Amino acid sequence: PATLLGLLLLLQVLASCLWLGHSEVLNSFDSCPQFFYAGTIPNDALNPKNPAWICQRFRNAYHYATLYDRDRRIPVYSAYIYHPAQGKRPKSWFVEPQLTGKSNLKEMESEKRLIEQYKISAEDIKKSQAVYDDYRGLKGLDRGHLNPSGHMDNDESKMATFTLTNVVPQDSDLNDSQWRVYEDIKMIGKTKGCTSTYVITGAVPGKTSVSNGRVNRPSHIWSAACCLENEKPAKAWGAIAENDKNQVEELSLGKLEEKLTELYGKTVILFNNACPRQ
Template sequence: MLGLLLLQVLASCLWLGHSEVVNSFDSCPQFFYDGIPPNDALNPNNPARICQRFNNSYHYATLYDRDRRIPVYSAYKYEPGDAKRPHTWWFVEPQLIGKNNLREMERESVLIGQHHFTLDEIKKSQAVLDDYKTLKDLDRGHLNPNSQQCSRESKTATFTLTNIVPQDSSLNNGQWNKYECKTMPKKTQGCTTTYVITGAVPGNTFVSDNRVNRPSHIWSAACCMLDKKPPKAWGAIAENDKNQVEELSLGELEERLTKLYGGTVTLFNNACPRE
């Protein structure tokens, strides 16, 4: 009986060793300031913590909501570069399908054609390409945008549906794009390292036959390390049906999210200033 128990424990450990969808972000703490992710106030009922892996490297971290089929947030380092925008392939996360040894994001067609998964198996706990094909006035909105990554590999890794939410088209192409591409470069001047967490507040409506949640708000927070100076931090939030972005202090953003999520939200270690 003891021998059987030991075998079961060993089998469990071996399985865990193959997966990058884990109970914590221990495999990729480098994307969080001081290695500490946001507190549990953001956690959905059925979460998946994904160390986003492409071409044998980690590129960012995502907390994913399996039930609503959208990311809660993606955490990454702000490292824009001159690499060209990658191909337009979109990936899904095979580790959300069930027990398998596939550790990296992959295209639906490859999972179906080469690894013999069915589309229904892929769709069970994540969004798929069909969910975004017929949306009206909504875009595939990146939480971690490719424009804030330096290498072609890191840019490519942002094109996974576990990093995407249905985002208002005017906002995605308007004021949110302005915040990503113009405001962030200004605010990060002089920063040695900038940690970013960008998220989506779940809304009350769904798209694609009630499969994918349409967030009520998009938000982002940054904590910037300065050479020989204390860190500085800031935040931004937008309603997902208006082309307006409100810039806030980190403390103001956390207060706003506390009301929206219904629990006290802490995004960064206390070393990041709230004012």
Template sequence: MLGLLWLQVLASCLWLGHSEVVNSFTSCPQFFYAGTPPNDALNPNNPAWICQRFRNSYHYATLYDRDRRIPVYSAYKYQPGNAKKPPEWWMVEPQLIDRKSLPDMERDWILVDQQIFTLDQIKDSQAIPADYKGLKGLDRGHLSPSGHQFSKESKMASFTLTNIVPQDSSLNNGKWNTYESKTMPKMTKDCKTTYVITGAVPGNTYVSQGRVNRPSHIWSAACCLGDEEPKDAWGAIAENDRNEVEVLSLGELEERLTELYSGTVTLFNNACPRQ
């Protein structure tokens, strides 16, 4: 009896170590300052914690809203590199369908072609590339952007449906792009390490026949470290139907998010400068 119990415990530990969709970010705490994710105020009713894995490595972390089929936020280290822009292989997360499935993200058509899952099984668990085809005035907006990643593999890993939301095209190609590509390099100039959390506030409308939520706001927060301790922090927020971005203090961003989420939001466990 004890031998059987030991085997069950061992099997459970092995399974937990293999899974990339788990009940917390304990498998990939390195993408959060001091290993601490945002508090539970951002958690949706039906969440999935994803350690985004591609080619046997973790690249960032995502809290995913299964019901709305969009990410709540993605957390990563800001490490822009010179690797060439990767092919846009839009991928899905097999473990949102079956926790015992493939640990790496993969393209939906490959999963279907190899008879691992049916297309209906994938569609029931998450957004698929077809949900973003033919959308007018909306882009596939990255939360963890390819341009903030260092390696080819990390850039490729950003092209997953669990990391994107329907984002206003003028915003995505305009002021939000300016924030990502010009403002961030300037503000992180003296930072040795910068932790970033970028999220989307759920909206009241949906696209793709009601399958995918269109966020009301896109936001981002950054915590800048000098040698080892936080020295600066800031945030940005934009309404998802206007080409305007407001850059503000981390404390101001948390206050704004607290209003939008109707619960006190804490992004870096009060460890980074609020003003």
């Protein structure tokens, strides 16, 4: 009996280890701390009631990290290392199997494949995340990437940005104009001389939603960056835009954190203390 008891305890421990392994990307960023400078993630002020920590995995590699709000069905932020490069813009869209609660798949997948190959119902996919249909036919709103494909340097990483856990309903004019200017032009100038740049781009939840109340429409889109020169933080900055105006305000990291603190009603700290706030 003692041996049997010992065996049962061992099995219990093994089972819990397996369970932890399957859910690692939903409980922390332990699998992908490399996307945050010095492994420091933003503080809990941004955390929603029902969060999911996603290490965005595609073709057997992690490409960036996303904190996702399962209730509002939008990302809170995506964190990545800035490596801009030309390349084909992907066309396929993915969802996150782990958010279904029905799968141990660790990689993003197409809705079609999850339904046909893995027998996960469309209803189960929709419960805790946005799906392609949620964005179909929206007027004046785009699927706005938090981590844009243009900031990634290879085909796999570019494709990995085309998951619905990395996009929010973004004002079309803003997405096509001033936010794009910031992403594609201003960032090149700002990162001059940086040996590496860590970026966190997020969305402040708004008071309205789309797709019959399923997907929150953010009130603001924001982005923050910490630039390293020879492995030491040399400068940092931020940008923020109201999600119904075609204007982007560029400001210091400290000022952005202050603005977000006002918007969230809690003190927001985005980066490790070594990143300059002025």
